Amino acid sequence: MLTSNPSPETVLDRQCEQRTEPGYLAAVLGTAEYRVVVFHRGRALMVGAALAYLDPACLDPVYRDLAGDVLPLGGTHVYLGKVGPGQQHSLAAATDIVLLSLPLDALDESAEELSWIPSGAVFAGYRDVAQDLHAVDAQVFVEAQAVAQWHASHVRCPRCGSPTEAQSSGWMRRCTADGSQHFPRTDPAAIVAIVGADDRILLANNFAWNENRYSTVAGFVEAGESAEQAAVREIAEEVGVHLHSLAYFSSQAWPFPRSLMFGFIGYTDDTEATPDRTEVRAVRWFDREELQTAVLGGHAVISHRASIARSLIEHWYGGPILEPGEQA
Ligand SMILES: [Zn+2]
Structure with missing residues (x-):
């Protein structure tokens, strides 16, 4: 819940310094301990009033489908952060959370019937669920929403129109032609x-x-x-x-x-x-x-x-x- 004076405590530790290191996200994705939040068309996969934090092992079919050239076209991975110390949350403190933002056309109306989606999970928009979200989930949701939307709308360089590719664990896009760097805007x-x-x-x-x-x-x-x-x-x-x-x-x-x-x-x-x-x-x-x-x-x-x-x-x-x- 939002309070009049939001607490300065770290709800989600974004690892801002570490995530810019080359290979940081790849190293996280190489473990089995991280958890994945899935976004599609501005909606997050949820189970009841909580975000669905998927075990990466159950996403194998998704990654198979997204192999090749599909992922950069509006879909991508983004390192979101670790659950902050002292947060009472279903995820253990320091669990790495990664966003999987699916390409816009990745799923159709019957998405919720796909095999990798947990039973009972549905895609939901922030406005519809915000009131009941845990503080960690609310933070993850708005961060994922912001950065997923930015990726989807910045697949081309504003300077020259060439394709851009995600870098810095998903927090920067670089033009493949002129090398210019582009960051999420607010x-x-x-x-x-x-x-x-x-x-x-x-x-x-x-x-x-x-x-x-x-x-x-x-x-x-x-x-x-x-x-x-x-x-x-x-x-x-x-x-x-x-x-x-x-x-x-x-x-x-x-x-x-x-x-x-x-x-x-x-x-x-x-x-x-x-x-x-x-x-x-x-x-x-x-x-x-x-x-x-x-x-x-x-x-x-x-x-x-x-x-x-x-x-x-x-x-x-x-x-x-x-x-x-x-x-x-
Ligand atoms: Zn460019």
């Missing part, structure tokens, strides 16, 4: 809980959502802009509110496709707000009782508990907001 975004002078929160409903869904306002940081400047600009553009100050809250990787959300509490003296009617359909000020009542009654749906949006809202609220059917 797009910064600002996400803001707007708090008025009367201590109410302003939440927005976007056209992309159902009409009863309300959340914080977010937008991408533009080239040459600070996260704070982006926060103030986006809030003015989307809901017509002037923020006079910002307090940094925390950040969250949100690799859909590759965002890093910088969360702020934004303070305003404005009591009016105007949706831009382009992205934002409607806005609404809530005091604490109104918000809790609206959520319990199903009149307002707010972001799920694994999101920084929810954490920002609950930070303002002063504690957990109950969902319909829950009791204090």
Whole structure:
């Protein structure tokens, strides 16, 4: 679960220095002790509420199918890390975790019936499972999501268009023609809980959502802009509110496709707000009782508990907001 101040403890040790050594990933793949997380089209193989950590021995048929030229074309291995010390997880501490990102066309609709897929395992998207994930699984999932997507969309060099190939245990791609190096990218975004002078929160409903869904306002940081400047600009553009100050809250990787959300509490003296009617359909000020009542009654749906949006809202609220059917 995301907390207001994410712990600095190492949930997953990425082995950043070691993994750049030539042969590091190959050496891991040469052992029998590592475990494999399988990704396909942005979904991870899961058993119940946990990621499926496959014994490499059961993946032999997959590797046979992927032999030759298939693997580099959008599918690849990536070294993800070791389970951090002190983590209570089904995998032993220091177990190496490797991503197998399958090529986009590797599996069809009946994938879950393939022989190497464990009984009961299914491919699932992060949004659908995030709330119930163990902290280690959540970290593995977002890391795998981010890097798998990057590989799939960077098979060619942005300079010359030649094919690239994965190196550095899957954390770099090098152009096969000009040798240029390319690394996974992250797009910064600002996400803001707007708090008025009367201590109410302003939440927005976007056209992309159902009409009863309300959340914080977010937008991408533009080239040459600070996260704070982006926060103030986006809030003015989307809901017509002037923020006079910002307090940094925390950040969250949100690799859909590759965002890093910088969360702020934004303070305003404005009591009016105007949706831009382009992205934002409607806005609404809530005091604490109104918000809790609206959520319990199903009149307002707010972001799920694994999101920084929810954490920002609950930070303002002063504690957990109950969902319909829950009791204090
Ligand atoms: Zn090139």
